[in-house]
Amino acid sequence: MKKILAIDMGATSIRGILAYVDNNGLQMQEVMRLSHKMVKVDGCLRWQWSRLITAISDTVIKYASEISAVAVDTWGVDFGLIDTQGKLLADPITYREPKHLKGLEISHRYFTDEELFRLTGNQVSPINTLNQLLALRAEKPQLLKQAAKILLIPDLVQYYLCGAILGEKSIWSTTAMLDARNKNISEYLLDMFGLDRHLIPAFRAAGTVSGSTLNSIIPALRAYDIKVINVLGHDTAGAALVTRAMSESDCMFISCGTWSLVGVSTDKAFVDQAAYRAGLTNELAYQERTLLLQNITGLYVLEQYKQQLENKMARKIAFSEITEHVEKHQGTYLTIDLGNSVFAQADTDFAAAMKESLCHRAVNSGSDDYRQYDDFDYFGVIYQSLAEQYRQTQQQLRQITQNSLSKVHLIGGGAKSTYLCQLIADTLQTPVIAGPYEASALGNILLQLKTLGEIKDIAQGLELSGKICPTVIYQPQMANRTENKKIN
Template sequence: MNKVLAIDMGATSIRGILGYVENGDLKIEEVMRLSHEIIEKDDRRYWQWDKMIDTIVDTINQQTDLTSVACDTWGVDFGILNSDGELIDTPVSYRDSLHTSGFNKVKEQIDLFELYQLTGNQIMSINSLFQYMALKMHDIEKYEEIDTILMTPDLINYLLTGNKYSEMTIASTSQMFDLKNRCWRIDLLDKLNLKSDVFAPIINNGEYVGSTKDTLLPNLTNKDLKVYSIASHDTASAVSVTRAFFDPDCLFLSSGTWSLIGGLTDEPVLSEEAFASDLTNETGFQGQNMFFKNITGLYLFEKLRDELAVRDGKRMTHKEADGMTVEAKPFSYFMNIAEYDLDNLSVIDSIREYIAKTNQTQPQTTGELLRGIYESLVFGYMKTVKDIERISGHNFKRVQIIGGGSKIGFLNQMIADGLNKEVVAGPDEASAIGNIVGQLLALGEWDSIEDAYNAVAKSFEYRTFTPQNPDLWQERYAVIESLLT
């Protein structure tokens, strides 16, 4: 029996999950969960890198009878290595505010629609290209020392095996990748006067990277494991085990810290309409193109909960917050979340400022504050789906919700009503399951991704939500639509 370990890394926590097939069912077991934070040092924002790597090493060492290990992570972030193969600096978080200066510098040198046509990515200041430019602008000594840039999961694979590769799904989040030809955009980097010879060769997902017998991590004692690339961008990994991967009438919604909502297309969509709608293209599992939008997600709800704890001197449990949200008056306010960098601002103050600016009525209760965040997310989903359907010329019938948000039944019903589509919710650990499936496919456990999907579908619980009050949501959408531009 092949037993594999998925290291599934999110922007607020990482998990270690074992996976294997028993009597035709996919079994998973969580063996590690670590919360992590962004650390501010010298006016920069860094990941708790050593803490994460030490935990990954400990987790691997504690397992027996493992066949392989693989890692998936959030997108856009990377590490920089010198000519000796050593990290020059702790990896910086995409939430570092200096990246905006990199974005502004790039914007002076290239038209943003041209950049979109070259890379297909939604233009966001967090993207790797702008991080790279900011690094050159603000720390030229470290920039000059760079010999290799590796995206986060590729960096972990390098530490595990000593081999440097760039897996294509994570590379496709960088704004430096050619989605059609699946190679680095050397022409773009040269035009921007950025080093273009520092990127590792592109490999497909499902490829063998190396063995832990060649690890660079001295404390790793479990040294006979295969390491696979899988779909190492967590979104690509998650989407690979959804119905959207096979059903052209199904959208996906990865609901977590970020919300990523969209569908699959045969080719990247690089039109001016798609650019104007802030839609992105990224490479998915087995080369499928994912056409979707990144929207701030449940991070905002949790940040609001944190602020309310400070204000009220008591932190609500999730159950208490959900209860207040359900009982609150609907549609008390709407906020266009995209207008604010709420990572660096107070959510409560920003809500009240936006409401005053748009002549709405201020929420009267904590429940109304909380519910308005959920409703604002759903209205953002509604606009995005309308944009995707208009640009693609295809109307979708259902959406599958994956990630932590798939467990929030009240929110899932809102989404079914707002989109007026059937919602299938689950699995919540989709990224880790996709990671496990990628490894087991590489090891020959199934003959095809279809066989793997069928095993996943019968192994985990799903909930279905059908529209109950779509007209109310459409009426409210018509009122606030002008604010969604």
């Protein structure tokens, strides 16, 4: 029995999970959790790199006598620069840095958004690594000249753990620097923007060993011989790995957390005008499958509104209280456009913004039912609006891929809400398979166990994880929700 440590890094918290397989199936134990935030240093919003890497290395050392391997997955696009001596030149800048807009302006001198989409398959955004690099070169040209390699965040952590300078394609597919069709770095783009090809590390496939902590650049880790495994560096790819969308072509997945990623697994990229106009993006998954997906607002509005309402009421609100209220509502709630930029801003008065949006809708549609809504009804508005967004994306994906998408696999925090799961099934008129909740961490764990030979394949790993990561099927228009069938 070999134990592994999975480091699952999100943009607000990171955690470490100890996992292994025994006679009772897959066992998982959270052994580290750290909240973190971006800070302003040298005029830029940066990640607290020293704090993050210290928490990771301390956890590895704490469990060094138990674990055989460690691996990391993270959010996309952000990176660090290392010099010819292997030193990190500066703490990584975050994707929320406003100066990245300069990079997008520079790219527009060469290509339109649609042209860039056709070249890379990525939805064009200031946060793309390409635009971050262009902005950095304009702002601090000497820093980029000092760089020997660009390492995206999971690759950078892996470098600290074992000294290997490697890239992994799922995370690099978020950069807008890969050609989505041939799944390799676009030499044409690098030439057009004058970026040095030598900055790009060699790629290694997910599910391989990158090295050992014996060669770590952190001195304290060199006392241990722990394998560092190259898993799917992008958390979205890791999460998609544990969904039926990877093995069943008619299945759409929804990763519902603060943001929602809605997509399908395909054997090719879609870079035509229809995909561009639909706001889709192409990223890479396990064994270089393509994820055609849309990144839309998820539970962020609900989280922010809940916090503001708690402040107003001077008490905590349990999710069970929210569910009990919205389930009593007769009919469907009115919907708002959660894609409106006002709902992405932390300083928004969410109650006022939702009321204004519904008032505007009333002018256009003649329905002023919202005037009867109380504070808790706005949770129902958010849930209904989420489900409607998913329905619209499902229709777009059906048209573009010419696939029926007759089922949905819902993962992430949203899968915990029985109300939301049933609402999605009813709105989409599609069965919804809900769970697991912590999908990206599970993807990381299963790839490590497969690499070590502890499981035969991902399917066996999912079967073994059934007891601690159960899934529930929600059928559309089911009168009695207690009839939903729990499956392993």
